[in-house]
Amino acid sequence: MQKDKLPEVGTTIFTVMTSLAQQHNAINLSQGFPDFPCDKALKKAVQKRIEKDYNQYAPMAGVEILRKRIQKICQEHYGVHYDWEKEITITVGATEGLFCAIAAVVHPNDEVILFEPAYDSYAPVVKLFGGKIVPIALYPPDFQIPWETLKEKISSKTKLIILNTPHNPIAKVWTQEEIEQLWQLIKGRNIFVISDEVYEYIAFVPFFSVRQHSQLRERSFIVGSFGKSLHVTGWKVGYVLAPEPLTTLLRKIHQFTPFCVSTPLQYGIADYLTTHPDFYQKTLQLYERKRKLFLNLLKETRFEPLNCQGTYFMLLRYGHISTMDDVAFSQYLTKEVGVAVIPISVFYSGNYSDNIIRICFAKQDEVLIAAAKRLATL
Ligand SMILES: Cc1ncc(COP(=O)(O)O)c(C=O)c1O
Incomplete structure (x- = not known):
């Protein structure tokens, strides 16, 4: 039997939560990727190069x-x-x-x-x-x-x-x-x-x-x-x-x-x-707007956002809502409330427990609105 070089590596929490989200038809705020399309001009630029045979x-x-x-x-x-x-x-x-x-x-x-x-x-x-x-x-x-x-x-x-x-x-x-x-x-x-x-x-x-x-x-x-x-x-x-x-x-x-x-x-x-030399301003404006939108939506919930200085992720404290640990709470949210999120303890190698989860707000406005509505039921 060949010795495993990475015995502690298994299926990642992102795969687990995404498949749980699919099973329970939950809104997926767990994995970090946008659910909206990129700029059409970017797609066209690549298509043009493919057609012009830049393919080796x-x-x-x-x-x-x-x-x-x-x-x-x-x-x-x-x-x-x-x-x-x-x-x-x-x-x-x-x-x-x-x-x-x-x-x-x-x-x-x-x-x-x-x-x-x-x-x-x-x-x-x-x-x-x-x-x-x-x-x-x-x-x-x-x-x-x-x-x-x-x-x-x-x-x-x-x-x-x-x-x-x-x-x-x-x-x-x-x-x-x-x-x-x-x-x-x-x-x-x-x-x-x-x-x-x-x-x-x-x-x-x-x-x-x-x-x-x-x-x-x-x-x-x-x-x-x-x-x-x-x-x-x-x-x-x-x-x-x-x-x-x-x-x-x-x-x-x-x-x-x-x-x-x-x-x-x-x-x-x-x-x-x-x-498009202004691409980075557009990216920043887009996420600044989504961050503000989600922060506003959260006011209707009992989740407390932590300071979000950058990225398209936000941490939410849920201590007022539940005493479950963050893994159990993330599973509960996915299965029972219909919003998939990520527990932050998985990002620590040692024992860590605090009532905090991570959401990704790189999602269409309607998706963020629908997710917040579900979170507000708690
Ligand atoms: C902090 C961080 N580094 C690296 C990556 C991987 O980037 P890429 O998809 O370009 O490989 C990610 C993707 O989520 C990330 O969040």
């Missing part, structure tokens, strides 16, 4: 015009320079970018610091490459970074720190001061950083990217996703920004995983970004 392998690091477009956006939007040839790589969604970045730097017995609750695709990859997870829990209501604990947990074995801003599921955005504080703790040490910034354009407070920290960026992989920015999660097109030495390591892995990313999708996205 793309260059390993990504097509030139898309990488040049990302270089331009970094310059104009963030005021920073990343060289399209040496420092920008197109990946199969952020997920592949995260995989390759972790694989590039983690060796057996290296320690990797994760802030929990943590998005579920980091830890298994760290383990696959023999790394050891050192979790640091953040707690509601503010999910403050426990700087003293972080300082204590950093050791000579620490190789990597993974952060996520804006953060899924807690909707926190790291401030410039927090990024600077992180730098102060790791400078002078051989520690790398992965900053998962897939929700970079969905921040309702000022967003400071790790790429804007002139020293920290020299140690960092910044991971982005067009799936999130352009409402096309199923296309799985993402990117990684990293200084040349780190990009070289990352591409060695990328070259032998997918090798390259879908050609017409890359060209189509590049064409669309050229004709």
Whole structure:
């Protein structure tokens, strides 16, 4: 019998809740994807490229015009320079970018610091490459970074720190001061950083990217996703920004995983970004409106929203409604009330219990209105 490399990995809570939602005909606010279409012009841009026969392998690091477009956006939007040839790589969604970045730097017995609750695709990859997870829990209501604990947990074995801003599921955005504080703790040490910034354009407070920290960026992989920015999660097109030495390591892995990313999708996205340079304002306006709509709808319920600084997720406290733990309560909501949600305890590796669930508000207005109506019955 072959030994399982990831014995603790089973079916994810997202799959479980989605199938429960289907069984019970519940409104699905659990999984994080938009239920509305992307811009028609984006679909047309890709169709055009397919028709014009852009259908063979793309260059390993990504097509030139898309990488040049990302270089331009970094310059104009963030005021920073990343060289399209040496420092920008197109990946199969952020997920592949995260995989390759972790694989590039983690060796057996290296320690990797994760802030929990943590998005579920980091830890298994760290383990696959023999790394050891050192979790640091953040707690509601503010999910403050426990700087003293972080300082204590950093050791000579620490190789990597993974952060996520804006953060899924807690909707926190790291401030410039927090990024600077992180730098102060790791400078002078051989520690790398992965900053998962897939929700970079969905921040309702000022967003400071790790790429804007002139020293920290020299140690960092910044991971982005067009799936999130352009409402096309199923296309799985993402990117990684990293200084040349780190990009070289990352591409060695990328070259032998997918090798390259879908050609017409890359060209189509590049064409669309050229004709729609205001795409990120539109994305932000859309989610700002949906966030406000859902917050208003929640006033008719007994759920208490926690501060949502970014992403299209929101945490809701239900302590006034039930004493059930969050897994039981999420199942109850799905089966009995008809709204599927995600418990946040699943994002922690240790025991964690608080009466908080996560919802996704990247849904059509009618869906949010119908879900809130059901939640108001409690
Ligand atoms: C924090 C975070 N990182 C990465 C991803 C994966 O992005 P992609 O679909 O581009 O692989 C997600 C998707 O939900 C996410 O929430």
